Amino acid sequence: MSEQATNGQTSVDEEYEHHGGFPKFTAATPGPNFGPFIEAMRTLQDLAVSIDAPDDVLAEARAQAEALAALLAPYEAKEGEATGGRVIGLPGRGSLLMLPWMIEKFDAEGVRSRGVFRRYHLGGNAAAHGGVLPLLFDDIFGMTVHAAGRPISRTAYLHINYRKVTPLNVPLVIEGRVDRVEGRKAFVSARLTDEAGTLLADSDALMVQLLPGQQ
Numbered sequence: 001m002s003e004q005a006t007n008g009q010t011s012v013d014e015e016y017e018h019h020g021g022f023p024k025f026t027a028a029t030p031g032p033n034f035g036p037f038i039e040a041m042r043t044l045q046d047l048a049v050s051i052d053a054p055d056d057v058l059a060e061a062r063a064q065a066e067a068l069a070a071l072l073a074p075y076e077a078k079e080g081e082a083t084g085g086r087v088i089g090l091p092g093r094g095s096l097l098m099l100p101w102m103i104e105k106f107d108a109e110g111v112r113s114r115g116v117f118r119r120y121h122l123g124g125n126a127a128a129h130g131g132v133l134p135l136l137f138d139d140i141f142g143m144t145v146h147a148a149g150r151p152i153s154r155t156a157y158l159h160i161n162y163r164k165v166t167p168l169n170v171p172l173v174i175e176g177r178v179d180r181v182e183g184r185k186a187f188v189s190a191r192l193t194d195e196a197g198t199l200l201a202d203s204d205a206l207m208v209q210l211l212p213g214q215q
């Protein structure tokens with residue numbers, strides 16, 4: 001991004017620096033235990049939604065979970081400084097909120113990411129919950145506009161067509177791209193397929209570039 005300010009307008013560089021009212025995010029490089037810690041937490045999430053355990057086991061699990069929370073609580077950091085979400089080499093960028101997918105293409109032509117939905121994401125009848133797909137699409141759209149060199153934008157609308165049920169524990173692929181840009185508006189679209197190319201869901205969305213200071 002090297003566009004210069006002209007006619008008193010804000011340059012693309014300045015807009016990028018502003019990130020609207022967002023903090024400026026930089027990549028995090030945590031120690032070797034962060035990735036395995038997040039993976040262990042994901043396994044715990046899978047188990048928390050799937051166990052049928054006796055109460056004495058739950059009492060022990062509760063005590064261990066409370067001890068773990070007490071261990072970590074002193075290290076809570078504010079947005080932009082927490083490690084989770086800023087580690088490019090980890091599934092979901094190391095954020096437990098994000099789907100544990102790995103980015104494999106990230107450029108102005110588009111973004112491609114690959115992964116699975118896990119037991120934690122179960123909706124009904126062995127399929128992913130319909131509310132989890134917008135999270136995947138919204139995140140790919142955020143990355144797509146970023147990879148296209150646009151400042152951080154907010155999703156104004158996001159439309160999803162659920163074409164087939166989305167299975168758990170099956171490797172899937174999502175690809176997003178910018179279809180067209182009109183000033184602050186980037187119209188984006190993405191497709192979620194299995195590895196054979198079968199379309200499971202597609203989405204289009206409007207990402208609106210934030211004004212300086214805008215939340």
Ligand SMILES: CCCCC/C=C\C/C=C\C/C=C\C/C=C\CCCC(=O)SCCNC(=O)CCNC(=O)[C@H](O)C(C)(C)COP(=O)(O)OP(=O)(O)OC[C@H]1O[C@@H](n2cnc3c(N)ncnc32)[C@H](O)[C@@H]1OP(=O)(O)O
Pocket residue numbers: 025026027028085086087138139141142143146153154155156157184185206208209210211214215
């Ligand atoms: C991380 C560090 C390491 C590096 C990381 C590397 C990679 C990662 C990179 C990036 C990060 C990756 C991912 C980020 C993840 C996800 C991004 C998610 C984004 C979100 O998940 S964010 C949450 C949900 N989102 C909201 O919380 C929005 C609430 N909302 C608003 O904040 C306002 O609503 C806003 C700002 C959208 C617009 O408000 P506004 O006042 O600024 O502008 P205005 O209303 O004038 O609209 C301007 C033009 O858009 C048109 N327009 C607006 N809305 C429309 C609609 N719905 N339908 C059709 N057209 C619409 C108007 O018609 C006008 O068009 P026109 O100019 O042609 O008249």
